[in-house]
Amino acid sequence: MVPSFIAKISGLLMMMVVAVATAGSSSPATNISTSKDTVAIYWGQNSLGYLSNFKNNEKELWWYCNWDSVDIIMLAFMQDFPGTYSSKYETYIPTLSFPHHKDSEFSVNNTAVMSRIAKDIKYCQKRNKKILLSLGGEAGSYGFDSTEQAQEFGHTLWQMFGEKNHTKSNITLPRPFGDSVIDGFDFDIENDQTEGYVTLIETLQNYTSSSTKKKYYYSAAPQCPYPDQNMNTILAGNSLDMVFVQFYNNDCNANSNSSFNWDTWADYAQNTSLNSDVQVYLGLPGSVNSSSTGYIETSAELQTLIKSVDSDSHFGGVMLWEASMSFQNKPTDSKNSYPMTIKNILKSQVDNSTVKINGAMDSKKNHMNLALAIVAFGWIILTV
Numbered sequence: 001m002v003p004s005f006i007a008k009i010s011g012l013l014m015m016m017v018v019a020v021a022t023a024g025s026s027s028p029a030t031n032i033s034t035s036k037d038t039v040a041i042y043w044g045q046n047s048l049g050y051l052s053n054f055k056n057n058e059k060e061l062w063w064y065c066n067w068d069s070v071d072i073i074m075l076a077f078m079q080d081f082p083g084t085y086s087s088k089y090e091t092y093i094p095t096l097s098f099p100h101h102k103d104s105e106f107s108v109n110n111t112a113v114m115s116r117i118a119k120d121i122k123y124c125q126k127r128n129k130k131i132l133l134s135l136g137g138e139a140g141s142y143g144f145d146s147t148e149q150a151q152e153f154g155h156t157l158w159q160m161f162g163e164k165n166h167t168k169s170n171i172t173l174p175r176p177f178g179d180s181v182i183d184g185f186d187f188d189i190e191n192d193q194t195e196g197y198v199t200l201i202e203t204l205q206n207y208t209s210s211s212t213k214k215k216y217y218y219s220a221a222p223q224c225p226y227p228d229q230n231m232n233t234i235l236a237g238n239s240l241d242m243v244f245v246q247f248y249n250n251d252c253n254a255n256s257n258s259s260f261n262w263d264t265w266a267d268y269a270q271n272t273s274l275n276s277d278v279q280v281y282l283g284l285p286g287s288v289n290s291s292s293t294g295y296i297e298t299s300a301e302l303q304t305l306i307k308s309v310d311s312d313s314h315f316g317g318v319m320l321w322e323a324s325m326s327f328q329n330k331p332t333d334s335k336n337s338y339p340m341t342i343k344n345i346l347k348s349q350v351d352n353s354t355v356k357i358n359g360a361m362d363s364k365k366n367h368m369n370l371a372l373a374i375v376a377f378g379w380i381i382l383t384v
C-alpha cells in the first residue's frame, strides 16, 4: 500500500511538473539587441478595414503573441499628442486609437484603462515579446510648439506608461495600460512639425536608463528617402536602438531593382547614428494592399532580397506593416503566412534552422498536458 501510494504521488508530481513546465514555456528568449532574425510588426490599425465577416478582422493583441514568427509588436498609434489640456490633470492628455478593437480609444474624454490591451501586454511579455508604443502615424494631429512642451510631455508619457514612480507630483495621471509597463517607444512622425522630439526622447531615456527592472527600446520608422524629411532630427540627434525603414511607397522601395537604397541606411548606421550598435530593419508591406509600392510577391524573391542585406553588421531583421493584412496573406509560392515565411527565411539564413510551425498549437498541447495531469490526479484519488 504505502510504496505504491508514494510511487503514484511522485508520478503525479512529475506529471504536474511536466505539465506546468510546458504550459509556462514560450519561445526562446532572443536578445533583440544582437539577433538578426527579428520580426517586428505594427498592430492596432486594422487596416484591412472592418469586415462583417468578423473572423477576418485584426485579432486582439494576445493572438499575435502566440506566434514564434513575431518578436516585437508596435502598438499603433498614439495619434494625437500632446493632446488636449485637462484641468483635472493639469497637463495635456494624448489620444490612442486602435480601430475596431475591444479597447478602441483612450483620450481626455475616456481615460479608462484599456483592460484587454493591458492584460495582453503582460501575456505577450511572458512569451518574450517586446511591446512598444508607436507615436505618430499618417493620420492624427501631433507635434510640439516648444522644447519645453516636449519635455513636459516626456514626464507625462513616463507617468502614463512607465514604471510607477509618482514621487514628482501628487497628481496621478491616468494609465491607459494600467499597471502594465511597455518595453519602449517608437516614433513614426509623418508631419513637418519636428520641434522637440530630441528632448522628448532624452527625457524618456533619462527615466529608463535609471530603471533597474529592464531595458527599454527606442525606435524610429522613417520612410526610405534619406534624409527623412520629418525624422532626421531624431535619426541624427538621438541614440536609437532600432530603425524600421519603410522600404515602400517611395522610389527607394524594396521592389525596385535599382533604386532600393539599403546602402544609404547602412551608411547612416555606420557613420551617422549616435548608437554605434543601432539595428536597421528591412521594412516591408505585408500585403499587396498595404502600400502603393514595395510589395514582394514570392518567398524566392524575399529570400534574394534578405540575402542581399543580411550580411550587413547593422541588419536587425524585418519590419512588417501591418498585422491584420500580413497574417492573412501568403507569398504566392509559400504555404505559410507572410510573417512566418519571413521568419523562416531569416532563421534559415542566420542559423540554418526553421521555426516551429505555430505557437498557438503549443498552447493546445499545453492544455492537453494539463488535462492529462488532472485525469491522473483523479485516478490517484480514486485508487489510493
Ligand SMILES: *[C@@H]1O[C@H](CO)[C@@H](O)[C@H](O)[C@H]1NC(C)=O
Pocket: 031, 032, 033, 034
Ligand atoms: C543583449 O546584448 C547586448 C549587447 O551585446 C548586451 O548589452 C545585453 O546585456 C544583452 N541582453 C541580454 C538580456 O542578454
Ligand SMILES: *[C@@H]1O[C@H](CO)[C@@H](O)[C@H](O)[C@H]1NC(C)=O
Pocket: 084, 095, 107, 108, 109
Ligand atoms: C472630447 O469631447 C468634446 C466634447 O464632445 C469634443 O469636442 C472633443 O473633440 C473630444 N476630444 C477628444 C480628444 O476626443
Ligand SMILES: *[C@@H]1O[C@H](CO)[C@@H](O)[C@H](O)[C@H]1NC(C)=O
Pocket: 168, 169, 170, 171
Ligand atoms: C504634494 O502634497 C504635499 C502635501 O499635501 C504638498 O506639500 C506638496 O506641495 C504637493 N506637491 C505638489 C508637486 O503638488
Ligand SMILES: *[C@@H]1O[C@H](CO)[C@@H](O)[C@H](O)[C@H]1NC(C)=O
Pocket: 151, 199, 200, 202, 203, 206
Ligand atoms: C538627462 O540627464 C542628463 C544628466 O543628468 C542631463 O544633463 C540632461 O539635461 C537630461 N536631459 C533631459 C532632456 O532631461
Ligand SMILES: *[C@@H]1O[C@H](CO)[C@@H](O)[C@H](O)[C@H]1NC(C)=O
Pocket: 163, 165, 167, 168, 206, 207, 208, 210, 211, 212
Ligand atoms: C523615480 O523618481 C525619482 C525621484 O523623482 C527619480 O530620481 C527617478 O529617476 C525615478 N525613477 C524612475 C525609474 O522613474
Ligand SMILES: *[C@@H]1O[C@H](CO)[C@@H](O)[C@H](O)[C@H]1NC(C)=O
Pocket: 255, 256, 257
Ligand atoms: C526588375 O528586374 C526584373 C528582371 O530584369 C524585371 O522583370 C522587373 O520588371 C524589374 N522590376 C522593376 C520594378 O523595375
Ligand SMILES: *[C@@H]1O[C@H](CO)[C@@H](O)[C@H](O)[C@H]1NC(C)=O
Pocket: 263, 266, 267, 268, 270, 271
Ligand atoms: C562610412 O563612411 C566612410 C567614409 O566616407 C565610407 O567609406 C563608408 O563606406 C561608410 N560606411 C558605409 C556602411 O557606407
Ligand SMILES: *[C@@H]1O[C@H](CO)[C@@H](O)[C@H](O)[C@H]1NC(C)=O
Pocket: 287, 288, 289, 329
Ligand atoms: C486587395 O484589394 C483588392 C481590392 O479591394 C481585393 O480584391 C484583394 O482581394 C485584396 N488582396 C489581398 C491580398 O488582400
Ligand SMILES: *[C@@H]1O[C@H](CO)[C@@H](O)[C@H](O)[C@H]1NC(C)=O
Pocket: 349, 350, 351, 352
Ligand atoms: C548555414 O549554412 C550555410 C550553407 O551550408 C553555411 O555556409 C553557413 O555558414 C551556415 N550558417 C550558420 C550560421 O551556421
